[in-house]
Amino acid sequence: MALVYQRTQGLLDVPFHYCPGCTHGIVHKLVAEVLVELGLLDSTVGVSPVGCTYNNYEYFACDMQQAAHGRAPAVATGIKRVLPDATVFTYQGDGDLAAIGTAEIVHAAARGEKITTIFVNNAIYGMTSGQMAPTTLLGQVTTTSPFGRDAATQGYPINVCEMLATLRGAVYVERVSVTSIKGIRAAKKAIRKAFLVQKKGLGFSLVEVLSTCPTNWGKSPVESLQWVDSAMTAQYPLGVFRGADLEVET
Amino acid sequence: MGRLSNRILMKGNEAIAEAAIRAGCRHYFGYPITPQTEISHYMAKRMRDVGGVFVQAESEIAAISMVYGAAGAGARAMTTSSSPGISLKQEGFSYIAGAELPCVVVNVERCGPGLGGILPAQGDYFQATKGGGHGDYRNLVLAPASVQELYELTVDAFALADRYRVLCLILADGTLGQMMEPVLYREDDAPRPATKDWATTGTKGQRPHNVITSIYIDPEILETHNLKLQAKYAEIERNEVRCETVGLEGADIVVTAFGTPARIVKNVVRMAADEGIRVGLIRPITLWPFPTKIVAEAAERESVKAFLSVELNAGQMVEDVRLAVNGRKPVHFHGRMGGMLPTQREILDTIRAIVRGEGGK
Incomplete structure (x- = not known):
């Protein structure tokens, strides 16, 4: 029988610990597949964040470093400056990247560090049980915004792609979602482009992936996907914010 | 350069x-x-x-x-x-x-x-x-x-x-x-x-x-x-313990100090000798690991009457000195803060006071 599909070699044969309906697993798979398809896996060092994916070093087959909360872009900078020919990526959630690690991501992008960031935005702190994140939508109920996020006292969501796209060092910035087959294919294309940008040494690349958290949103997996497509995409429009014209496949 | x-x-x-x-x-x-x-x-x-x-x-x-x-x-x-x-x-x-x-x-x-x-x-x-x-x-x-x-x-x-x-x-x-x-x-x-x-x-x-x-x-x-x-x-x-010691043999008073104060104390050792006070110095080079054994051995010496720790703080290393001395001899402290350095004269005055039995801090 012809083999038409198999588990990517970029992931170790270890079961994920993620909740039912969480899209981290899809994003992990896409990153791993791209690294294998580009022949980069053996020369890649990934950086794990703090949050639900703190231990994704147990899943990715490449070398991995685990970073303190928010510091992954600085850790990745250190790795890349030692190993300029390696592929270095960070995998970060919205609490890690857009709250405690804001300085690190902004300055890694501003320096044009030749690293790739996979930014998984699910509008909430998942690991610590559903607190308000910088990316939480206005009116969204979380354990620390029990009456819904109120702009008067809790401010407004941060649109990371739009913010980073103002920096010259951030040469490729795109937001995707993984709520449909079409979306997943587009996300993989974006992740591939981000790693090719790094391979060509063009500068900093980031792909934001709108993701789900059924457990902390209090929604079913299907409702969660629908909420990403409606509410989240209204606040965080999909698209390329920097580098739409970059040609990296040649 | x-x-x-x-x-x-x-x-x-x-x-x-x-x-x-x-x-x-x-x-x-x-x-x-x-x-x-x-x-x-x-x-x-x-x-x-x-x-x-x-x-x-x-x-x-x-x-x-x-x-x-x-x-x-x-x-x-x-x-x-x-x-x-x-x-x-x-x-x-x-x-x-x-x-x-x-x-x-x-x-x-x-x-x-x-x-x-x-x-x-x-x-x-x-x-x-x-x-x-x-x-x-x-x-x-x-x-x-x-x-x-x-x-x-x-x-x-x-x-x-x-x-x-x-x-x-x-x-x-x-x-x-x-x-x-x-x-x-x-x-x-x-x-x-x-x-x-x-x-x-x-x-x-x-x-x-x-x-x-x-x-x-x-x-x-x-x-x-x-x-x-x-x-x-x-x-x-x-x-990995590293330590410099000066004049512990027959010392009346053992001063502990590291970094810049240790240099000042080295001059005080000579000044005190002129007055007949024998001052030894223990200068830890590794602060951790602390030279506990060397301090403890000095505390066992019969000639040693007391210890004095000289530091640019309110008394920090002196706690490790006290742990090492473990009550065998009195441990005094002389410190300056705020960017002030102790003069040789003021350290010598403290040593004199200890010798007179008036003690430091």
């Missing part, structure tokens, strides 16, 4: 930077803070000459995190700062200890608390030797007292860090960083381990993936990791 025969007149901060480069450090990450900025200035120029990397980080936290990444990738990496910046780095210190990454950090101390002042102090002794970050860990802490020693201990720091996979901290004070003295370069390099097979350099398809981490969710596995770290620290305590 100027040449005096084969010696080179250098500022302390420059000696640190040159020593790091000669020890094979090619990755330096810094953030500006007085009084250690000359290290960054020197590195910014010299790293280009030697094909190394200088990165001015966005913060002290980012700088130590860059060191984490670079050390994890197998490089000899360093960051330097001064007291308030070292406070910010404590997060990274703890993670580096947990992940067992070899690296070198220099603290050219200024005054605290808070923004304090930019003049020399030793108020970070507790932070340096007792923790500072969270969890059970130790940094190997070296305390130079001259520009030559800044140079030599920086070279040694890289070898020690690699040997034990620990953070080696050089605790200098602003006086040492800013003063100029002749330096003789050492010919021997800091020996490197044969391999760093734990480093994340890409699997090259040749081995299973390497992981640098400090998190162990399973309590039994974490306790095993904790015990492994403690065994390593015990080995450092057995092997």
Whole structure:
């Protein structure tokens, strides 16, 4: 029988610990597949964040470093400056990247560090049980915004792609979602482009992936996907914010 | 810099930077803070000459995190700062200890608390030797007292860090960083381990993936990791204590001091001798591991009537002296803060008072 599909070699044969309906697993798979398809896996060092994916070093087959909360872009900078020919990526959630690690991501992008960031935005702190994140939508109920996020006292969501796209060092910035087959294919294309940008040494690349958290949103997996497509995409429009014209496949 | 025969007149901060480069450090990450900025200035120029990397980080936290990444990738990496910046780095210190990454950090101390002042102090002794970050860990802490020693201990720091996979901290004070003295370069390099097979350099398809981490969710596995770290620290305590002693034979009073105050005390030893008071000096060069045994042995000496710890703080190392003396002799303290240095005269006055039985603090 012809083999038409198999588990990517970029992931170790270890079961994920993620909740039912969480899209981290899809994003992990896409990153791993791209690294294998580009022949980069053996020369890649990934950086794990703090949050639900703190231990994704147990899943990715490449070398991995685990970073303190928010510091992954600085850790990745250190790795890349030692190993300029390696592929270095960070995998970060919205609490890690857009709250405690804001300085690190902004300055890694501003320096044009030749690293790739996979930014998984699910509008909430998942690991610590559903607190308000910088990316939480206005009116969204979380354990620390029990009456819904109120702009008067809790401010407004941060649109990371739009913010980073103002920096010259951030040469490729795109937001995707993984709520449909079409979306997943587009996300993989974006992740591939981000790693090719790094391979060509063009500068900093980031792909934001709108993701789900059924457990902390209090929604079913299907409702969660629908909420990403409606509410989240209204606040965080999909698209390329920097580098739409970059040609990296040649 | 100027040449005096084969010696080179250098500022302390420059000696640190040159020593790091000669020890094979090619990755330096810094953030500006007085009084250690000359290290960054020197590195910014010299790293280009030697094909190394200088990165001015966005913060002290980012700088130590860059060191984490670079050390994890197998490089000899360093960051330097001064007291308030070292406070910010404590997060990274703890993670580096947990992940067992070899690296070198220099603290050219200024005054605290808070923004304090930019003049020399030793108020970070507790932070340096007792923790500072969270969890059970130790940094190997070296305390130079001259520009030559800044140079030599920086070279040694890289070898020690690699040997034990620990953070080696050089605790200098602003006086040492800013003063100029002749330096003789050492010919021997800091020996490197044969391999760093734990480093994340890409699997090259040749081995299973390497992981640098400090998190162990399973309590039994974490306790095993904790015990492994403690065994390593015990080995450092057995092997790496460094200390200079002066005139302990027949001493009436033993003074303990490190860094700049130890230099002042050396003159006091001579002044006291002129008055017939025999003063000995114990100068710890490793603050951790502390030379507990050497202090304890001095406390056993019949001639020794009392101890006096002289520090640029409110009394920090004196606690370790008291633990070592363990009640066998009185332990007094003389300290200055705020960037003030004790004069030889005032230290001598304190010694006289102790001899008269009036005691110090």
